Amino acid sequence: MAVEQKPVVCRVCHAQCGLLADMEDGQPTALHGDKDNPVYHGYSCIKGREMHTMHRLPSRLLRSQKRQPDGSYGEIGSDQALAEVAAKLQDIIAKHGPRSVAIYVGTYGYNNFTANAFGYAFFEAIQSPMVFTSVTIDQPGKGVAAMLHGPWLAGVPWLEDWDALLLVGTNPIVSMLGGLGMNPARHLHEAKQRGMKLVVIDPRKTDVAKKADIHLAPRAGEDSAILAAFARLWLEEGLFDEAFVSDNTQNLDALRDAVAPFTPSYAAERAGVAEDDIIAAARMLGHAKVGGVQAGTGPNMSGRGNLVEYLVKCLTTLRGWWLKAGDERKGGGVLINPLPPIAASPGPMPGWGFGEKLRVRGLTDTGAGLPTAALADEILTPGEGQVKALICLGGNPMQAWPDQLKTFDAMKALDLLVTIDPRQSGTGRIAHYNIACKLHMEVEGNTSLSEFLGNFGPGWGHGAPYGAACPPLLSPPPGSDLVEEWEVFYGLAQRMGLTLKVKPASYVDNPSKEKFATILDMSEPAASIDAWALTLKGSPVPLEEVRKYPAGHIFDTPRQIIQPRPEGWPGRLELGSEPMLDELREIAASPSNPYEQDNAFPFRIISRRLNDMHNSNWHDSPRLSRKWRYNPIFMNPEDMGRLGVAAGEVVEIESARASIFCVVEPAPDVRSHCAAVPHSFGGNPDEPEDPFTTGGNTGKLSDVEKDFDPYTGIPLMSGIPVRIKKTNRFSAGVAAE
Numbered sequence: 125m126a127v128e129q130k131p132v133v134c135r136v137c138h139a140q141c142g143l144l145a146d147m148e149d150g151q152p153t154a155l156h157g158d159k160d161n162p163v164y165h166g167y168s169c170i171k172g173r174e175m176h177t178m179h180r181l182p183s184r185l186l187r188s189q190k191r192q193p194d195g196s197y198g199e200i201g202s203d204q205a206l207a208e209v210a211a212k213l214q215d216i217i218a219k220h221g222p223r224s225v226a227i228y229v230g231t232y233g234y235n236n237f238t239a240n241a242f243g244y245a246f247f248e249a250i251q252s253p254m255v256f257t258s259v260t261i262d263q264p265g266k267g268v269a270a271m272l273h274g275p276w277l278a279g280v281p282w283l284e285d286w287d288a289l290l291l292v293g294t295n296p297i298v299s300m301l302g303g304l305g306m307n308p309a310r311h312l313h314e315a316k317q318r319g320m321k322l323v324v325i326d327p328r329k330t331d332v333a334k335k336a337d338i339h340l341a342p343r344a345g346e347d348s349a350i351l352a353a354f355a356r357l358w359l360e361e362g363l364f365d366e367a368f369v370s371d372n373t374q375n376l377d378a379l380r381d382a383v384a385p386f387t388p389s390y391a392a393e394r395a396g397v398a399e400d401d402i403i404a405a406a407r408m409l410g411h412a413k414v415g416g417v418q419a420g421t422g423p424n425m426s427g428r429g430n431l432v433e434y435l436v437k438c439l440t441t442l443r444g445w446w447l448k449a450g451d452e453r454k455g456g457g458v459l460i461n462p463l464p465p466i467a468a469s470p471g472p473m474p475g476w477g478f479g480e481k482l483r484v485r486g487l488t489d490t491g492a493g494l495p496t497a498a499l500a501d502e503i504l505t506p507g508e509g510q511v512k513a514l515i516c517l518g519g520n521p522m523q524a525w526p527d528q529l530k531t532f533d534a535m536k537a538l539d540l541l542v543t544i545d546p547r548q549s550g551t552g553r554i555a556h557y558n559i560a561c562k563l564h565m566e567v568e569g570n571t572s573l574s575e576f577l578g579n580f581g582p583g584w585g586h587g588a589p590y591g592a593a594c595p596p597l598l599s600p601p602p603g604s605d606l607v608e609e610w611e612v613f614y615g616l617a618q619r620m621g622l623t624l625k626v627k628p629a630s631y632v633d634n635p636s637k638e639k640f641a642t643i644l645d646m647s648e649p650a651a652s653i654d655a656w657a658l659t660l661k662g663s664p665v666p667l668e669e670v671r672k673y674p675a676g677h678i679f680d681t682p683r684q685i686i687q688p689r690p691e692g693w694p695g696r697l698e699l700g701s702e703p704m705l706d707e708l709r710e711i712a713a714s715p716s717n718p719y720e721q722d723n724a725f726p727f728r729i730i731s732r733r734l735n736d737m738h739n740s741n742w743h744d745s746p747r748l749s750r751k752w753r754y755n756p757i758f759m760n761p762e763d764m765g766r767l768g769v770a771a772g773e774v775v776e777i778e779s780a781r782a783s784i785f786c787v788v789e790p791a792p793d794v795r796s797h798c799a800a801v802p803h804s805f806g807g808n809p810d811e812p813e814d815p816f817t818t819g820g821n822t823g824k825l826s827d828v829e830k831d832f833d834p835y836t837g838i839p840l841m842s843g844i845p846v847r848i849k850k851t852n853r854f855s856a857g858v859a860a861e
């Protein structure tokens with residue numbers, strides 16, 4: 125049989141790698157990297173190489189489901205499901221008002237621009253402000269800090285130009301989070317060959333930490349002390365870009381005062397690392413002319429995430445590691461309109477306190493969106509505005525949200541819970557309706573998301589005006605009844621007599637989004653709508669042109685040379701954001717209190733990702749679960765000795781909120797008294813626990829009412845205080861009663 129190779133944009137994660145599918149008889153038999161791809165250079169990971177098999181897993185929903193009175197699920201036609209959901213939404217809105225309907229846009233909603241463009245249009249049409257995303261349980265500090273510091277319009281230098289890189293609690297070689305671009309291992313190797321210095325701060329010797337010139341392995345949640353110490357040392361030793369700082373920032377003195385207590389020895393004591401290492405790292409970074417600083421989920425989840433991300437911005441600014449007038453911005457400008465190439469900032473903006481006010485914990489809308497960690501309480505708290513209906517678009521609250529016990533109560537309390545999902549997730553096992561949707565290779569793909577993410581910071585995006593768009597390579601399976609995510613919102617709106625106004629994702633600013641919005645003719649059948657054309661309307665390179673390049677292409681777009689700040693431009697980057705400096709002062713005034721001495725909760729559970737698994741997705745894939753079917757607790761052998769527990773035995777991990785059970789895996793690379801457990805495993809609270817099959821849900825350990833960020837509401841999801849003890853309740857493969 126002749127094998128034909130067809131290019132495909134991977135949809136399994138946000139990196140959108142350019143892959144090749146070996147097609148036999150119209151069916152993909154293998155997926156692999158494309159060495160001719162000008163950006164990804166043959167890169168692929170096992171998840172991407174398994175994309176085609178996800179379509180065929182037995183857990184894949186081929187038809188939508190409706191919950192029956194006895195709790196079982198029956199099949200329902202998609203038409204009928206949409207009609208019933210539409211009628212229920214109308215009823216709920218009539219009784220309780222539009223605010224009683226909320227949406228949670230999870231990873232596969234956020235990563236899918238047609239889905240979220242139509243989803244947001246639907247929520248505008250019903251006039252509900254209750255739009256939540258996974259961002260506020262991920263790295264909410266990023267959006268908040270960008271507001272408090274002020275965005276730098278020109279952006280950051282591309283990684284080929286860096287002399288140094290600082291990574292804080294992120295492992296991009298595995299996660300593909302920014303910091304090292306696409307094909308991160310290759311970029312890191314090349315950069316190290318050039319002499320780039322790498323500093324990594326992580327309680328775990330991660331894949332990137334193994335390559336670091338200096339690895340600081342601190343106690344969880346103490347990153348801000350180290351970053352403040354870097355700032356202090358740079359200011360003291362003159363290792364900052366004085367010209368850039370004096371020309372482009374305000375309130376340097378306030379920052380200088382606030383970091384004053386953070387001597388290297390004080391930071392070393394708090395964080396439990398060597399003072400000399402802090403000094404050496406600060407000097408190594410302080411002598412690099414061009415560089416990048418990137419933080420990840422670890423510090424965003426272990427308390428003070430806004431402060432960590434704010435200090436990331438301040439460090440970048442102190443070193444002047446931004447693009448400046450005359451520099452060239454190398455990425456973007458294909459499917460997404462880039463920010464104006466000006467060496468200036470509009471200045472700081474509020475990070476919270478605007479938009480919809482939540483009824484719980486004094487929370488409001490934020491620079492990262494509405495606080496998702498408060499949504500369960502919005503559902504459970506009676507009164508005007510109580511949320512009664514929730515649509516989960518490509519997200520799985522039951523496995524992913526912090527505080528699983530509360531989430532469970534909330535999901536069960538809803539009058540209407542709908543998932544739009546290709547499988548029955550843990551949330552889907554409680555939902556009233558699971559709308560089965562088309563999957564990756566059954567729909568058009570393109571690189572608009574990975575290009576958009578280029579705005580997030582150093583080492584995100586493509587570093588070239590790259591774009592790719594590929595047609596569907598697979599037809600939905602015979603006998604299936606599947607819809608695309610955007611069609612769900614279109615179909616609901618049609619049945620509810622609403623008109624959708626779709627705003628293009630190709631613009632990042634709201635006025636342009638508004639200007640280029642399309643008001644749909646709702647009598648059109650969905651099949652006649654080109655949803656991507658509406659979503660990417662006004663893109664710098666027309667989508668039609670990008671569609672000619674399924675294997676990807678570097679477009680001949682105008683060069684983006686950064687222009688000097690216009691005369692009289694008022695905005696400056698903010699180094700002295702008062703709420704952030706207050707947090708620094710609070711830290712300085714608090715006891716260092718190493719938790720190792722806390723008899724009640726001497727350990728911290730930190731988050732980490734597994735190479736082969738993506739969040740709660742497709743844990744049943746035989747190939748993805750070859751190494752890990754469940755999520756072990758990665759524990760330092762010293763701690764294992766202290767607890768008298770051996771590899772493969774089970775421990776109970778108990779926080780102040782709840783307990784979970786995990787299988788012990790020795791990990792000398794994790795700091796003692798920290799133990800790393802991957803997230804989004806485990807079943808629902810009413811299902812039998814089995815650490816050897818489903819694993820333990822770390823979300824259960826979090827308490828949304830305790831230790832939460834006052835602005836974004838994120839509670840401790842990493843660095844969670846726990847005690848750990850051996851248990852004989854389970855043995856390999858057999859769950860005890």
Ligand SMILES: Nc1nc2c(c(=O)[nH]1)N[C@H]1C(S)=C(S)[C@@H](COP(=O)(O)OP(=O)(O)OC[C@H]3O[C@@H](n4cnc5c(=O)[nH]c(N)nc54)[C@H](O)[C@@H]3O)O[C@H]1N2
Nearest residue numbers: 293294295299301344345420421422426732733737738739
């Ligand atoms: N293979 C794979 N890739 C993924 C995912 C996946 O599940 N699997 N998930 C995707 C998603 S949704 C996201 S948001 C990104 C996340 O991307 P990353 O943020 O890079 O995620 P991790 O690889 O978990 O890295 C977080 C690191 O933080 C460290 N850490 C924990 N607590 C602290 C702390 O208090 N301080 C410091 N300094 N470090 C700490 C952990 O040891 C861990 O190494 O990855 C994405 N990519």
Ligand SMILES: Nc1nc2c(c(=O)[nH]1)N[C@H]1C(S)=C(S)[C@@H](COP(=O)(O)OP(=O)(O)OC[C@H]3O[C@@H](n4cnc5c(=O)[nH]c(N)nc54)[C@H](O)[C@@H]3O)O[C@H]1N2
Nearest residue numbers: 230231232258262518519520524544549731739740803822
């Ligand atoms: N303790 C702890 N908790 C965490 C984290 C942590 O590090 N530690 N990480 C947090 C982070 S960074 C995130 S982003 C969240 C993740 O939060 P979520 O996005 O809510 O979780 P996922 O597991 O990614 O859920 C994705 C859902 O989308 C479905 N899906 C897969 N493919 C598609 C598709 O093509 N279309 C549609 N419509 N659906 C699809 C899957 O079946 C699954 O049910 O979890 C957070 N929770």
Ligand code: SF4
Nearest residue numbers: 134137140141169172
């Ligand atoms: S890194 Fe992400 S986009 Fe690339 S192959 Fe793996 S899953 Fe696909």
Ligand SMILES: [Mo]
Nearest residue numbers: 231258262263
């Ligand atoms: Mo995430």
